[in-house]
Amino acid sequence: MPVDSNLELQTTVQNSDKLLAVLADILPDTHSYKGCQSIVVTSNQDDPLNIILLEKWDQRSDHDAYSARRRARGDMHQLGALLTTPPIVRFLNPIT
Numbered sequence: 001m002p003v004d005s006n007l008e009l010q011t012t013v014q015n016s017d018k019l020l021a022v023l024a025d026i027l028p029d030t031h032s033y034k035g036c037q038s039i040v041v042t043s044n045q046d047d048p049l050n051i052i053l054l055e056k057w058d059q060r061s062d063h064d065a066y067s068a069r070r071r072a073r074g075d076m077h078q079l080g081a082l083l084t085t086p087p088i089v090r091f092l093n094p095i096t
Contacts, residue, residue, distance in 0.1 A: 035062025
């Protein structure tokens with residue numbers, strides 16, 4: 001069953017451009033990963049340094065496998081160095 005997920009990233013003014021550059025560099029790989037239907041990078045209107053990725057995957061296990069691969073490659077460490085708080089991942093179920 002398809003699953004929506006949000007990845008919330010909080011950065012600083014100094015790291016904002018670097019974070020967006022890293023995302024631009026790695027997201028083409030994400031789009032081609034098994035099960036990835038779409039990813040949209042957004043920013044919070046009330047806090048532009050709060051970057052939220054809106055993701056849709058074929059199933060949660062596809063997302064989990066993708067995340068494990070990113071961690072193994074060290075990509076999450078690279079992202080984490082640009083953040084002020086740990087990333088937050090939420091998986092969402094439609095209600096209506």
